[in-house]
Amino acid sequence: MHEMSLMSEIIKIVSEDARLHGFSKVDSIVVIVGDLSNVLPDALELAFFHFRKQGLGMLDENTEFEIIREVAKAKCQTCLFEFTPDYRMALCPKCMLPNCLLVSGETFRVESYEGSDEL
Amino acid sequence: MKIRLQEDVLKDQNLAAAFNRETFKKNHTLVINLMSSPGAGKTTLLEETIKALRNEFHIAVIEGDLATDLDAERLRSLGVKTVQINTVGGCHLDARMIAKTLPDFELDTIDILFIENIGNLVCPSGYDLGQDYKVVVLSVPEGNDKIPKYPVMFRRTDVTVINKIDLLPYVSFDLEEAQINLEEINPQAQLKALSAKTGEGMEEWINWIKDAYRQCTKP
Numbered sequence: 001m002h003e004m005s006l007m008s009e010i011i012k013i014v015s016e017d018a019r020l021h022g023f024s025k026v027d028s029i030v031v032i033v034g035d036l037s038n039v040l041p042d043a044l045e046l047a048f049f050h051f052r053k054q055g056l057g058m059l060d061e062n063t064e065f066e067i068i069r070e071v072a073k074a075k076c077q078t079c080l081f082e083f084t085p086d087y088r089m090a091l092c093p094k095c096m097l098p099n100c101l102l103v104s105g106e107t108f109r110v111e112s113y114e115g116s117d118e119l
Numbered sequence: 120m121k122i123r124l125q126e127d128v129l130k131d132q133n134l135a136a137a138f139n140r141e142t143f144k145k146n147h148t149l150v151i152n153l154m155s156s157p158g159a160g161k162t163t164l165l166e167e168t169i170k171a172l173r174n175e176f177h178i179a180v181i182e183g184d185l186a187t188d189l190d191a192e193r194l195r196s197l198g199v200k201t202v203q204i205n206t207v208g209g210c211h212l213d214a215r216m217i218a219k220t221l222p223d224f225e226l227d228t229i230d231i232l233f234i235e236n237i238g239n240l241v242c243p244s245g246y247d248l249g250q251d252y253k254v255v256v257l258s259v260p261e262g263n264d265k266i267p268k269y270p271v272m273f274r275r276t277d278v279t280v281i282n283k284i285d286l287l288p289y290v291s292f293d294l295e296e297a298q299i300n301l302e303e304i305n306p307q308a309q310l311k312a313l314s315a316k317t318g319e320g321m322e323e324w325i326n327w328i329k330d331a332y333r334q335c336t337k338p
Contacts, residue, residue, distance in 0.1 A: 002210055002242055009128055017124055031128070036271055038245050087270040088303035098306040112123045 003040055006108075007047035008056070014113045015057035023115030026057065028064040030112045035072045036089075036105040058115070072105030132246060135214035139221070139249025146226035149335040150234065151328070152248050154272065155256035156265070157238030160282045162190045164256060164315040165233055169197050171325045176230040176332065181220055183212040183237045190235065200224065211242035214249055231332060240265070244272040251335050258283040259292035266300040273301060278309045280324065285314040 010031060018026055029048075033039050048065040051057075074085040076092035077099045085091075090098040127133065143150050155161050169178055180201040182191040191203040202220045204212060212234065224232070234250060236243045253276040257265050260283060266273050273279060279301055281294065294312055301308055311327065313320030 006128060009131070013126055013128065013130070014124070017122065017126075021120075021122065023120075038241055038271055087267045089270055089274055090306050091303040098302050108128050110124045110126045110128060112121055112125075114121045116120065 003043035004047045004050070006039060007044055007051060010110055011051055011057040011059065013110050018058050018113070018115045021115055023117050024058065025116050026059055026063055027114040027116055028066065029110065030066045030068065032068045032070050032107050032109050032111050034070040034105040034107040036102070037108040039108055041067045041069065068111065070104055070107045073103045074100040075103050076100045129245075132214050135218050136247040136249040139214055139217055141249075142221060142226065143232070143249060143251070144335075146229070147336045148226050148229050148232050149328075149332045150232045150248075150250040150252075151331075152234045152236060152243075152250035152253045153256065154236045154240070154243045154253065154276070155238060155258075156240045156261065159238070159256045159258040159261065160315055161235050161238070161256050162193055164280065164282060164313075165235060166193060166197060167315045167318070167321060168233075168325065168328070169194065169199055171321065172231065172328065173197070173199070175329075177228055178231050178233070179224055179229045181212075181217060181232065181234045183216075183235055185209070185237065200229075206237060210237060210239050211246050212236050212248060213246045217248050230336075231328070240269040240272045244269075244275050252277045252331060254278045254280060256280045256282050257297075259286050260290050262291070263293055263296050263300065266297060266304065270304045273308065274305045276305070276308060278311060278327065281310065281312040283314055283316070284312050284319060285317045 014026055014029055033041055052059045052063055072085055073082060074089055075082045078097050079095045081092055081094040083093055090100050092100050153161050178199050180194050180199055182201055182203045184190060185206055185208060188203040191201045194201045202223050204216050234248060255272055255276040298310055301310055311324045313324055
């Protein structure tokens with residue numbers, strides 16, 4: 001459980017970029033969390049509310065936070081079948097060969113944010 | 120105004136990992152990141168590994184624990200330079216913590232650096248430390264379901280060591296099933312079954328490390 005430190009990293013990344021753009025306030029943050037990224041969306045949200053209350057970076061009480069989930073997808077390198085894997089991420093459910101690569105689900109990134117300069 | 124940033128949250132971590140990797144490469148140091156759940160026998164495996172390799176190689180260890188330097192003391196008693204990192208509640212080691220310890224070592228004199236991560240099968244899997252190889256240790260009393268239950272960890276490791284095989288007669292652990300489970304998650308992974316306590320299977324593990332060292336120091 002290290003969502004507190006991950007959330008403070010997100011706020012740091014956004015605040016640094018907002019400063020470069022001359023914003024004084026961050027109105028919203030959108031992040032993408034992959035199902036296989038080992039990041040818990042609920043815990044990340046809780047951390048966000050905590051830091052928003054503290055007014056960390058350029059956050060204030062109206063700053064919004066959105067998490068977009070990225071589903072896990074794997075693709076068989078033998079038969080090219082694409083599927084949502086269970087824990088057997090390398091096993092193709094169609095040809096039953098363990099020859100699949102993940103094509104999505106590991107992403108953890110800041111997608112966008114909205115900044116303003118309304119002070 | 121909306122800004123499309125599209126920036127990896129672990130960007131700074133990945134930069135630190137790249138710095139570590141570059142530093143290790145420059146000094147021809149093989150680095151192995153050892154992970155497991157608490158109690159799988161990482162430290163005992165390290166002790167026996169060091170005993171088997173210390174006449175041939177200069178070895179050092181970075182030891183991660185939430186608290187105490189009990190493990191570091193065990194390894195220091197073997198005459199190996201060991202730096203303890205206490206994360207005080209932190210659930211994993213990260214590349215910045217590793218980077219901070221590097222000035223404590225004379226890396227150009229060290230052939231192999233082992234990093235013993237925090238006992239945890241979840242969080243350490245997400246952090247690149249700049250190592251050459253990730254190794255996960257699983258002990259047979261933990262049961263066969265550990266591999267399916269923690270697929271992200273086993274997917275991201277190069278070698279799975281099955282430890283404490285001297286206990287196989289007393290527990291319901293099936294080595295063949297472990298091999299199948301691992302292949303369905305990570306077909307490239309190697310499996311080494313051994314007992315650090317009795318020495319069974321240790322030779323294959325030690326030979327793997329020696330091969331890895333030759334690979335990493337190739338010009």
